[in-house]
Amino acid sequence: MWAFTLRRLLGGIPIILGVTLTTFLLLNVVGGDPALQMAGKNATEQDLATIRAEYGLDKPLIGQYLDYLKQTVTFDFGKSYKTKEPVADIIRQRVGPSLSLTLPALVATSLLAISIGLIAAAFRQRFLDRGLMALAVMGMSISFLVYIVVGQYLLAFQLRAFQIHGYDASWSERWQYLVLPIIVLVIVGLGYDTRFYRSVLVEEIGRDHVTTAMAKGAGPTRVLTRHVLRNALIPIVTRVMISLPFLVTGSLLLESFFGIPGLGAQLLEAIESADFPVIRALTLLISVLFVLTTILNDVLYAVVDPRVRLD
Template sequence: MTAYIIRRLLYAVPILIGVNLITFLLFFVVSSPDDMARMQLGVKRVTPEAIATWKRERGYDRPLLFDQEATGPGKVTDTIFFAKSVRLFAFDFGSSDSGRDIGFDIAQRMWPSLAIAVPVLLVGLAVNISLALFIVFFRATYLDYASVVLLVAMMSISGLFYIIGGQYLLSKLFHLVPISGYDTGLAAWKFLVLPVIIGVIGGIGTGTRWYRTLFLEEIGKDYVRTARAKGLSERLVLFRHVLRNALIPILTGVVVVLPLLFMGSLITESFFGIPGLGSYTIDAINNQDFAIVRAMVFLGSVLYILGLLLTDISYTLVDPRVRLG
């Protein structure tokens, strides 16, 4: 197992290098440091002196990839690529174009993102699996057909509809929870209730329909017919056999999502004023702070690869065939 994990981690290195290089080219070749300076200074007529000062203060006055005038390792290290991209592998995110410590901001903002994402994941998983098992129990009936139609309709509705509708009903009409905002400590719960409810409801259509499909594939297999022949009730067949054998595709969806929970939800956090990593990324895009965007793209790549590794490891815990192999 240790050798397998090390091998998978080594596979991730060239992927991260490729993502880092492509991100760098997108930001610095398509948009040069001079263009970034003009956008940040926000004026139509910017003097060359102002552009030079802005680049010097933020380390953009160096060569992009190779410094011909330097000697030794400085030809590579004294470049924008090394200062802004290579250091990301050590999780040294540096400073934003506005001067803030990106690493400090990430450490502070990941907790509000987790406060929303973790309850949405756990509650949504329980609700979706329970509803899917209930629908499969009444499969091939009018209840099953009506449920599929309702789930497809819920999948077709934009997430913005759930957000705006929830804010109008629970906040503006009934005044049950604040419409937006955030607070620290235990007082934050009242600001998290509405985003969590909307996140769970918005995922019912896709999640329940997917789990229903998984359970229907399992319920037609030979081991299910054998369990019924032994006299087991349909409820025991569903929960003891079908659910257990469907854990691998369920884990595939759940474990991959786990690391991405840190990244937050761009739309939800922006609409509800939650100071998480999602709104942090949106604000950086709106302010054209490319240092933050690059850091978040790299962090998202690392977390996604970590999720794939956790998925492979989790297979060995639920499927003896993988473990024995």
Template sequence: MLAYIVRRLLYAPLILVGVNLLTFALFFVVNTPDDMARMQLGVKRVTPEAIERWKAERGYDKPLLFNASANGVGAFTHTVFFEKSLRMFVFDFGRADDGRDIATEISSRMGPSLTIALPTFVLGLFVTVAFALLLVFFRSSYLDFWGGVLCVGMMSISGLFYIIGGQWLISKIWHLVPISGYGGGADVSRFLVLPVLIGVVGGLGASSRWYRTIFLEEAGKDYVRTARAKGLSELQALFRHVLKNGMIPVLTGVVVVIPSLFMGSLLTESFFGIPGLGSYTIDAINAQDFLIVRAMVFIGALLYIVGLLLTDLSYTLVDPRVRLE
């Protein structure tokens, strides 16, 4: 297991370099440094001198990937890609186009993102697993049938519908909670209720249907039938055997979601005015701020690698066969 972990960690820098290169290429296919300068300067007829000055101040006055005027290794190191990428691997993200430190902004916005994402994750996992077990317990009944119909219907509805519909019904019509915004201290709970509720309801259909399929497959295996034959009730077999062994594939989907807890939800934070990392990323995309976008993609890739590693490690806790291997 230790050798496997070391091998996966050695893969991580190569993956991060590839993700960084891909992000760099996609961004500058859409916008050149000259386009970025014109957008930031906000002048339609900006002078070439002002564009060159803006590029020099922010380090965009060099070639993007290959510097033909440099010799040897300098042809690759005296470029925008190398100079902007090298600092990212020591978590020095630099400053945004508006002058604010990116690392400071990320650390300050991580709190609101976690405040929304953690309750949604924990409550959503509990509700979806419980609903899936309920459908398996009453399998082949009218409850199972109509529960499946409900899951398919909820899967077919866009997440925007839940957000806009929830804001209209709960906030605008019933006036139960604020429609958007974010507050500190004890006041934050008023702003959490609606986005957490919408997050749980929006993911109920797809997750419950997937968990039901997993648990239903386990419920039909020989060891569960043997447990029933030995006198275990259906409820005991469901919680002692089906749930425990069904958690192995469930962990794959659950642990991989962990990076999104730190990165925030783009739609939720944007629509509810939450100053988290999701809204920060959306604002950076709209402003064409390359350094912020690439920093967020870099952190997301790093967290995703960590999530996959935690997934493999979590298997050892629920599957004895992995420990034996």
């Protein structure tokens, strides 16, 4: 397993390099002159030259890219063009709020979707199954923004059941401002995940080993949990692992609308202000997380199903 993991890590290096090169070229060739954006329209040539020298923008593109790679290896992503703070410090400060939103939402969504998928699969092609799937499709058809606006207006302003825009409160009170965005995030993802898990579980129910277990007199609960769910773990694990990189980066819309100072809101701010160091660092972070979760996903295959061999 260790040899397989090492090979996959080495194989992920070209992917990460490709992401860094693509991001660098898009931002530096198409994105315009960062010095002009930082200094403003009334800046003199001396002002522009000073800014370019401070941030290494006076070097050729190849030199700037090599500096970027050096920063990547040393986890020193330079300073933000907007706030002048080290980008690494910004990421450390913002990752906690993102995780406090996305991690509970992922756990709740996965547990609810698997449970509903099991119920729908157990009553497949019956009224309950059709009703649950109709609700899932309805949930998928409604825009993310609608959930946010309705949740804020109806539940927060009208009913005053939740608090919003107060995340900077103390830790003991902060949970009040996370409940509503977590609920919104769960509702948004529940329809997609429920339909996926239901289709996986229905396919597993039709297999021979399940039919044999039922013929031997195994009860419905035992069949669903020990024979169906257990053998459907690989696609379930894959679905969950795909979501892991987005735990760190958060949700751009939710963090912006609910005033949560996470990495999603930070990325949106960086894009609006052309803060290239922050954009490059967050893009790199996402690509690294995708490579690592892909490797972890393959390793977990062998854990949940001993028949899988890591070659």
